[in-house]
Amino acid sequence: MNARSLPDPPAVVGMPVADVDTPALLVDLDALERNLDALARSLAGAPVRVRPHAKSHKCPEIARRQIARGAVGVCCQKVSEAETLVHHGIGDVFIVNEIVGASKLDRLARLAGEARLGVTVDDEHNIDAVSRAMVAAGTTVDVLVEIDVGLRRCGVEPGPDAVRLARRVADAPNLRFVGLQAYHGRAQHVRRYEDRQASARAAADLTRRTLDLLADAGLQAPVVTGGGTGTYLFDAASGVYNELQPGSYVFMDVDYGLNLDRDDEPVSFFEQSLFVLTTVMSRAMPDRAVVDAGLKSHSVDSGMPRVHGVAGARFTRASDEHGVIELDDPGALSLGEKITLVPGHCDPTVNMHDWLVCVRDNQVEDLWPIAARGASR
Amino acid sequence: MNARSLPDPPAVVGMPVADVDTPALLVDLDALERNLDALARSLAGAPVRVRPHAKSHKCPEIARRQIARGAVGVCCQKVSEAETLVHHGIGDVFIVNEIVGASKLDRLARLAGEARLGVTVDDEHNIDAVSRAMVAAGTTVDVLVEIDVGLRRCGVEPGPDAVRLARRVADAPNLRFVGLQAYHGRAQHVRRYEDRQASARAAADLTRRTLDLLADAGLQAPVVTGGGTGTYLFDAASGVYNELQPGSYVFMDVDYGLNLDRDDEPVSFFEQSLFVLTTVMSRAMPDRAVVDAGLKSHSVDSGMPRVHGVAGARFTRASDEHGVIELDDPGALSLGEKITLVPGHCDPTVNMHDWLVCVRDNQVEDLWPIAARGASR
Numbered sequence: 001m002n003a004r005s006l007p008d009p010p011a012v013v014g015m016p017v018a019d020v021d022t023p024a025l026l027v028d029l030d031a032l033e034r035n036l037d038a039l040a041r042s043l044a045g046a047p048v049r050v051r052p053h054a055k056s057h058k059c060p061e062i063a064r065r066q067i068a069r070g071a072v073g074v075c076c077q078k079v080s081e082a083e084t085l086v087h088h089g090i091g092d093v094f095i096v097n098e099i100v101g102a103s104k105l106d107r108l109a110r111l112a113g114e115a116r117l118g119v120t121v122d123d124e125h126n127i128d129a130v131s132r133a134m135v136a137a138g139t140t141v142d143v144l145v146e147i148d149v150g151l152r153r154c155g156v157e158p159g160p161d162a163v164r165l166a167r168r169v170a171d172a173p174n175l176r177f178v179g180l181q182a183y184h185g186r187a188q189h190v191r192r193y194e195d196r197q198a199s200a201r202a203a204a205d206l207t208r209r210t211l212d213l214l215a216d217a218g219l220q221a222p223v224v225t226g227g228g229t230g231t232y233l234f235d236a237a238s239g240v241y242n243e244l245q246p247g248s249y250v251f252m253d254v255d256y257g258l259n260l261d262r263d264d265e266p267v268s269f270f271e272q273s274l275f276v277l278t279t280v281m282s283r284a285m286p287d288r289a290v291v292d293a294g295l296k297s298h299s300v301d302s303g304m305p306r307v308h309g310v311a312g313a314r315f316t317r318a319s320d321e322h323g324v325i326e327l328d329d330p331g332a333l334s335l336g337e338k339i340t341l342v343p344g345h346c347d348p349t350v351n352m353h354d355w356l357v358c359v360r361d362n363q364v365e366d367l368w369p370i371a372a373r374g375a376s377r
Numbered sequence: 378m379n380a381r382s383l384p385d386p387p388a389v390v391g392m393p394v395a396d397v398d399t400p401a402l403l404v405d406l407d408a409l410e411r412n413l414d415a416l417a418r419s420l421a422g423a424p425v426r427v428r429p430h431a432k433s434h435k436c437p438e439i440a441r442r443q444i445a446r447g448a449v450g451v452c453c454q455k456v457s458e459a460e461t462l463v464h465h466g467i468g469d470v471f472i473v474n475e476i477v478g479a480s481k482l483d484r485l486a487r488l489a490g491e492a493r494l495g496v497t498v499d500d501e502h503n504i505d506a507v508s509r510a511m512v513a514a515g516t517t518v519d520v521l522v523e524i525d526v527g528l529r530r531c532g533v534e535p536g537p538d539a540v541r542l543a544r545r546v547a548d549a550p551n552l553r554f555v556g557l558q559a560y561h562g563r564a565q566h567v568r569r570y571e572d573r574q575a576s577a578r579a580a581a582d583l584t585r586r587t588l589d590l591l592a593d594a595g596l597q598a599p600v601v602t603g604g605g606t607g608t609y610l611f612d613a614a615s616g617v618y619n620e621l622q623p624g625s626y627v628f629m630d631v632d633y634g635l636n637l638d639r640d641d642e643p644v645s646f647f648e649q650s651l652f653v654l655t656t657v658m659s660r661a662m663p664d665r666a667v668v669d670a671g672l673k674s675h676s677v678d679s680g681m682p683r684v685h686g687v688a689g690a691r692f693t694r695a696s697d698e699h700g701v702i703e704l705d706d707p708g709a710l711s712l713g714e715k716i717t718l719v720p721g722h723c724d725p726t727v728n729m730h731d732w733l734v735c736v737r738d739n740q741v742e743d744l745w746p747i748a749a750r751g752a753s754r
Contacts, residue, residue: 006383007457010754019480024754097658097698098658100658100713148662153659153701154658154699156661281476281477282530284523284533290531292455292753296724296751296753301695319562320454322531335477335502354751376670376674
């Protein structure tokens, strides 16, 4: 059925970055490795496990490097992502998301025979459906009950509703109740440090109350998972969370770069490692340059990309295959020049590309397939 | 190097739509065919050729159906799109966009040996580079000079600058000067009918002035191309354009649906044929349903998608793999229910998917690969 093949990679190993075809998704390997190390170092000795979110990179090569630095496994959002990760050798994957529908649950149940697998629930009928699928496949899955600690997306209210679902999981054949999914996505992007900390604390308080009720009901919750790039240090110190799922920290983006540190300066703990390489394709007008990376090369859902390393250059508009950059200096940027953009939002940007072009010392060191690109089912 | 394979299609031919896995990109074949017919019919007898823009669909199956209804060929934005189209049998492709850089021009020049090919220029050094590549490959290409008629993106000012470039093309080895690219992208989305008509007329006037100057200079411009789904009827009646490049009309989207007709009612000439099929994955809260199609399944650059056929349901927020739908009626939408979304912007939505699931009479009739997905180079 695969009547189309993947696009060729935009580079070959050993090539100077200047020769990479555009648009291309670059990862600065030094910065990536420093980010991976910084996360591990910042949690050394903390009573938490790390289970990074693979939805950000969709790339088994990066998952392997996270696990090599101590991660217990990874998490992801979809069955097809989990399949890709498991088939590339990742042995411990939590789908921190609800999986609904018979065909997906059949695949989930089969996959649970190949790896340690977790899944998230927020509905009793869904719990029964997951259980039936597992029984049919003769497999077992770890189950997290999701509580809504402020994201206002999936999850039941913290408190008795969660206990009711946990009991149902514990009683259902071929399900193992392992704990709570308590991810506060909105808190990640609260700009001021103290406000972000307060949001994280509120989520932890709601989670703690639910854990107390679970204990009262005699239900053990060995896993309490949540946290993202914006709050994971608060979550690690909460005494509530014991598994953290940051994802964007490997790459960073414009949106995360707007978060502020304690001193009201932009956070700098993680570095930008992800860039879109693009070529100036038009300089017909003095006040603007047009580049060849638009809505099909980077996601603008969280705002426009930032032009990296060019003073007085602002990316102001994107159409399908164009980016318009307004220039203070009409002499800046010449036709054919290659520049890099910092994506507004890393995760959906990565999902547009088939290849990560890995760069070090201005040279292409490796090409990593974004193996789970498009794996949204 | 293709260390990852394409995701499997979300359906098999003959399956009821209710069994299609989600998220999936559906095309209603009846609506698509009516749109294809409506465009052809609306231009019957008009002194214009149709060359639809393939960047919207990236799908040779649709290009073939456009040509079968009288299109002279298609246009596209990138060399890699043109390669895909030509290798799937499309013999006449204009890249209505500037192509910059030696590796792309080498590929363009080779491809020009396999099909009738056009390319667009707005810079004299680029003209020389295109010519050199063609000479090296021993091929010839049709060249359009782009003028900026209001889009403020690529293109030189209408008038003498365009004549200067046209002369340079005409004098360059292995280039054929064929005319002007004069696309007014902004005019497509001007909401009121009379305002949209006025924008299109202003673009036509600038183009006519440039054509007069070209004629004074003894330069023939047999092709004057532009127009989109929003203005093509105005452009057809302008007496200036003789080739039109609408793209979105095959699918339509929320944004185009906001354009108004002469009576200030929403335009209805083309029908919505493109939908994202999605499953309700959480109903934990009475006021909202969460679906499994987020930023990785549809593009929100032009606004949120519209929930199709469900009264009182508003898609208000998207994260990577979730859509939050607020409900007036807490009893609307049940867990596991499949619904369809009208994408905010069709082109970048299509580019996220590998397969078009073709539906008729509530059944999957065909699966078309989106052969040029990701072909942004």
